[in-house]
Amino acid sequence: MTVQFPMPAATAALTDNELEVLRLLAAGHTVKSIAVTLGKSEASINERLRDARRKTGVGSSRELARLLDAQKIWDKNIDLSDRRSPTDAPEQPRQSGPKWSKGTITMLATLPLAAFGLMIAANNPFQPAAPLPAAHAVAPRSSPLAGRWSLDVARIPAEERPRAVTISFRLGDDRKWTTVVEIVAPDGTTRRAESTAAADGVAVPIGGNMDFIDTVSLRQPAPNTLVMTLGKQGAPVSTRVYTVAKDQKSMTETIVWAGEAMPKLETTYFNRIG
Numbered sequence: 244m245t246v247q248f249p250m251p252a253a254t255a256a257l258t259d260n261e262l263e264v265l266r267l268l269a270a271g272h273t274v275k276s277i278a279v280t281l282g283k284s285e286a287s288i289n290e291r292l293r294d295a296r297r298k299t300g301v302g303s304s305r306e307l308a309r310l311l312d313a314q315k316i317w318d319k320n321i322d323l324s325d326r327r328s329p330t331d332a333p334e335q336p337r338q339s340g341p342k343w344s345k346g347t348i349t350m351l352a353t354l355p356l357a358a359f360g361l362m363i364a365a366n367n368p369f370q371p372a373a374p375l376p377a378a379h380a381v382a383p384r385s386s387p388l389a390g391r392w393s394l395d396v397a398r399i400p401a402e403e404r405p406r407a408v409t410i411s412f413r414l415g416d417d418r419k420w421t422t423v424v425e426i427v428a429p430d431g432t433t434r435r436a437e438s439t440a441a442a443d444g445v446a447v448p449i450g451g452n453m454d455f456i457d458t459v460s461l462r463q464p465a466p467n468t469l470v471m472t473l474g475k476q477g478a479p480v481s482t483r484v485y486t487v488a489k490d491q492k493s494m495t496e497t498i499v500w501a502g503e504a505m506p507k508l509e510t511t512y513f514n515r516i517g
Contacts, residue, residue: 261295262311264288269308310508387467387487388412391517392494398512405429410513412469412485415439420461420469424453446474456480491515 257265267277274292278285292304301307394408406427413421421439428434436451442463449459458474467487473480479501487494494513 256298257295258291261291261298264291265295265304265308265311268292268305269311306508309510386412386414387491388469388485388494389414390515392513393516395512395514406431409516410485411517418442422459422471424451426453442469446472449473 263281264277267280272280274285274288277283278288281288295307296302296304299307301310389412391409391411394405394410396404396407399405406429407425408427409425411423415421419439419441422437424436426434434451434453436449436453436456438447438449438459440447440459440461442461444460444462446458446460449457456473456475460472460474462470464470465486469485470482471485472482481501482499484497485494486497492515494515496511496513498509498511500509
């Protein structure tokens, strides 16, 4: 799902009760488990979510929760369970204390400060990135990013769903990343893009038949995170943050589309297949 970042004035209008529910939602809770955690009725939780959507103009409560988490507008955190699907999230007692929530930690891993700054920069006029000094390279000899990944297409809306998407990352001895992306459309046609680039922010050409992009530049703010900016004819198309989970079996792709008055945020999910 693609939505716009809520306006600062709109998010400032959210009440503490609305923010509390959104924190829980961002951590993977359902309306039912939030109601149990807070000792409220499901109707009252749904009412808070409706009010939050109305104030911000964001149509999805879960997407609004992710956006607020990414913007780090709250200064309190609730210790919560791991993210689970809405069908198997357990009911949990309310907890308090200074610990970071696991949901918040997950989002901070997905959008580290350096990567988030690069993503927002994608909405600005395109400028070639300056190379990073060699000392800034963070990729280990064996990176958790390396391997082949498959998009979880079941999470994509049916009207936008491809048949399959795979992406592979390979780190060479020269510390450059070779990336291969294959997209199989619903009609079976395939598009492929391949590039080899250092994680220094310098744009390099993309080979293949994806005519909507022709360059890519990479940065790596953390060993499990790769920031990829795609361009076309000198202008940015999108910036994508790939972050591998701790178990190294799953990976999120967080996308900011360029060229809009307000940047759009989209999240997709990959599973390791090689």
